[in-house]
Amino acid sequence: MKRLLTGIVAAALLVGCAPSGQNNNSGSGSTNSGSSGPKETVTFTLNWVPYGEHAPFYYGIEKGYYADEGIDLQIKPGSGSGTTIKAVAQGQTTFGWADTPPLLNAISSGMPVKSVGVFLQKGPASIEFLAEKNIKSIKDLKGKTVGGTPGDAMYASFPALLAANGMQPSDVTVVNMDAANKIAQLAAGQVDAIMGFFHDQGPTIENKTGKKVDHLLFADSGLNMLGLGIVASDDTLSSKKDLVGKFVRATQKSWTEAAKHPEDAAKVMVDLAENEPPQEVLVKQLKLAITLLQLKTAGAPGVNTEKQWSDTIDVMSKNAGLKEPGEPSKYWNGSFAKADGS
Incomplete structure (x- = not known):
């Protein structure tokens, strides 16, 4: 012990x-x-x-x-x-x-x-996704599903992140998820991306899936906190x-x-x-x-x-x-x- x-x-x-x-x-x-x-x-x-x-x-x-x-x-x-x-x-x-x-x-x-x-x-809030999704900017989220946890700051500010990048909330389907399950649901392909801390979840997802994970920081996309x-x-x-x-x-x-x-x-x-x-x-x-x-x-x-x-x-x-x-x-x-x- x-x-x-x-x-x-x-x-x-x-x-x-x-x-x-x-x-x-x-x-x-x-x-x-x-x-x-x-x-x-x-x-x-x-x-x-x-x-x-x-x-x-x-x-x-x-x-x-x-x-x-x-x-x-x-x-x-x-x-x-x-x-x-x-x-x-x-x-x-x-x-x-x-x-x-x-x-x-x-x-x-x-x-x-x-x-x-x-x-x-520099805030760690990010949009995370498998590299194979080929998402290069916030605009590439259009038409995709993004997992988020209601009540956290990332979920609340996600519409502002979209707006800062010339998008509307209707451009993306947000799927409500429990914080503890987001990694597993992304790895299983149930969503295209998740809201999370890139430095925590990225290496964990890579370890579990053997696949490369990329991210887009809120801080680099118009919302630095x-x-x-x-x-x-x-x-x-x-x-x-x-x-x-x-x-x-x-x-x-x-x-x-x-x-x-x-x-x-x-x-x-x-x-x-x-x-x-x-x-x-x-x-x-x-x-x-x-x-x-x-x-x-x-x-x-x-x-x-x-x-x-x-x-x-x-x-x-x-x-x-x-x-x-x-x-x-x-x-x-x-x-x-x-x-x-x-």
Whole structure:
């Protein structure tokens, strides 16, 4: 049994019985900035079950980056960004890893959470299809079937994607699908394409079918939105500001080092995670995720700008039903993720 399983189960039991704002929500141990002292147990819920994008977190545990900040990190699988955000808001987990569009919707609906840094600064939302379909542009989707999951940001903004490329909703047949079944249905030929995260699903489909998968990014087709990052509750931001800074700093280092050593990070994930894809798939997924960090412009993982947030808010308000959009500060606290890692 892999080494994290016991800790994950224990953390799940711990946070499940703790009301929001209690010490058990983010650990009962004392905070210590050194690797040799007592650690504070911190739970971190992913956006989905583990896949290659998550390797940096496991790598950071193995290399001691979280321990160096006095953190005993317990990683929990997720079941969608929306569910993860809700768990953070309700105090069921200390931090979450979630996509920005559903985060904006959650905050707009009144959830007391904020981003403390988006790492995938180029959104991974895409239209995916087998290369044999010979789809080269959004316009090539005319007359085809596309699978999507009602309620997610890609589904909501798909009509805007079509409009941005001179098409009408009637040009494409959208087939409603459960998120967990889209890959199998595409592989079985039940639809021509699916809406999804290319860096996660593409390598998985290729591994299962032996066929090459291509994609069209929303970001390259007129709808660029920030992707996945760290979410914290307003309560944690106010009562445990020092912990937030330590967690963000350790996560920045974990991503920086994993980007330099993706094969090593994937191997560590195989040793520590549960129900992860095969190692060769993890490596492909992680390498694709690394391209979305935009490190040349950001300076360091998780460092965002007001313009990036304003642009994402604008796209969401115009095309995905975001109500009372507001300023970036409504959704994002940029004081923790620093370009110099300090």
